[in-house]
Amino acid sequence: MAEFDVRDMIQQGHAAWKARVNLWNWALDSFIGGVDYVEGSYPGWSLAERNLIRHKSEEPVRDADGILVENRDYALRLARTPIPMLLAEAIGAHLSAIYEQKVRRVVTGNDRLQRWIDGSDGGVDGSNSSVEDWFPEKVAPYFLALGTLDVLCDRPPAPGGATPSNRAEAARMRIGECRARVVHPQRMRWWEPAERPGRFRRALVQEAHPDGERYRLWSEEDSRLYDKDGNPEGEPVTHPYGRVPIVRLTDVDDPQFPGIGRSRYEPIMFLQRNTYNVDSEEVLSTARDAHPIVQAPGELLRPGPDGKPRIIVMGADRILEKCRVEQGNAQVF
Numbered sequence: 001m002a003e004f005d006v007r008d009m010i011q012q013g014h015a016a017w018k019a020r021v022n023l024w025n026w027a028l029d030s031f032i033g034g035v036d037y038v039e040g041s042y043p044g045w046s047l048a049e050r051n052l053i054r055h056k057s058e059e060p061v062r063d064a065d066g067i068l069v070e071n072r073d074y075a076l077r078l079a080r081t082p083i084p085m086l087l088a089e090a091i092g093a094h095l096s097a098i099y100e101q102k103v104r105r106v107v108t109g110n111d112r113l114q115r116w117i118d119g120s121d122g123g124v125d126g127s128n129s130s131v132e133d134w135f136p137e138k139v140a141p142y143f144l145a146l147g148t149l150d151v152l153c154d155r156p157p158a159p160g161g162a163t164p165s166n167r168a169e170a171a172r173m174r175i176g177e178c179r180a181r182v183v184h185p186q187r188m189r190w191w192e193p194a195e196r197p198g199r200f201r202r203a204l205v206q207e208a209h210p211d212g213e214r215y216r217l218w219s220e221e222d223s224r225l226y227d228k229d230g231n232p233e234g235e236p237v238t239h240p241y242g243r244v245p246i247v248r249l250t251d252v253d254d255p256q257f258p259g260i261g262r263s264r265y266e267p268i269m270f271l272q273r274n275t276y277n278v279d280s281e282e283v284l285s286t287a288r289d290a291h292p293i294v295q296a297p298g299e300l301l302r303p304g305p306d307g308k309p310r311i312i313v314m315g316a317d318r319i320l321e322k323c324r325v326e327q328g329n330a331q332v333f
Helices: 003-012 015-032 034-039 072-080 086-098 111-118 131-146 167-173 266-289
Strands: 148-154 179-183 188-193 200-209 212-218 222-226 232-238 246-250 294-297 319-322 325-327 330-332
Touching (some): 003 200, 015 131
Antiparallel strands (some): 148 179, 188 200, 212 222, 325 330
16 A cells, blocks of 8 residues: 555545544544533534534633633533433433343354353453453443444554564463454544445554554555554554454444444434533523623723724623613603
8 A cells, every 4th residue: 555545544534434523523422421522522513513502702712912712601601511411321221221131142163262252361352351241331332322333353462562482472472362442433534345344455543552643554464554644654564364354333324425324313412412502501591690780871881992892791790781762852771
């Protein structure tokens, strides 16, 4: 693969990835809640760039040095408004019904695979977890929330980059075992689908490293690591799988982009955001009603000599304008 192609993949991304990355980020933030939901930002998304929709008077302002800072009223609403966890509650109820009875997976004729499923030899993900524990916790909730999920299975790297000299040493390092990990769709930057659904000929996966983000390009023969700008790091690492070791799981098929899914929980995400904004208005109304409203003639509230307009808002330390009405020779407010 030519290096300039990888740079192009990183900068542009797959067409489906570009169209759905904000939706996936929003779905994940809605499920996690907390700071992720409060600070979640979706640049350029036509629905809304933030979960808490701004009032016209709450746009960011510039300080004396010209630096754009957050509007204090909007920041106060962000801090005061509780987050309704409707999506997480709905998915939790769904999974509780699914896993009310224990799911037991039995493989005949392959003891090594059965031990992997049961959590022996390091387990599914290297933490001695069985499939019975790993799937309901690491896979199912995010699959329902996102509608698309990728599972990558690979051998773990040797500790400290060491190279085993024989099978016994490789067994001691445990580098021959299978390790599964979940790849959220927003981190699958680009892909080339294979003929079989849910499989790939090539796939570019964004990885988190201690010193920053990297990208790994998988092919049917090898994988190679690239930095955030698409420059190769090290040599390609061959693998014996004969295919890209990633399987894509999808829920409801996306009508616009074959090969990705849509979450059937999207309506609950919209309901959660609407509830979040309604609750914020109630919090704001409560704060305003707790303070007296001062009224003053409109002339006192017009733009000053510097020409800057004054935005009139009811509430704490705000003034509600009194309108002057001419009645013959008299003026009343």
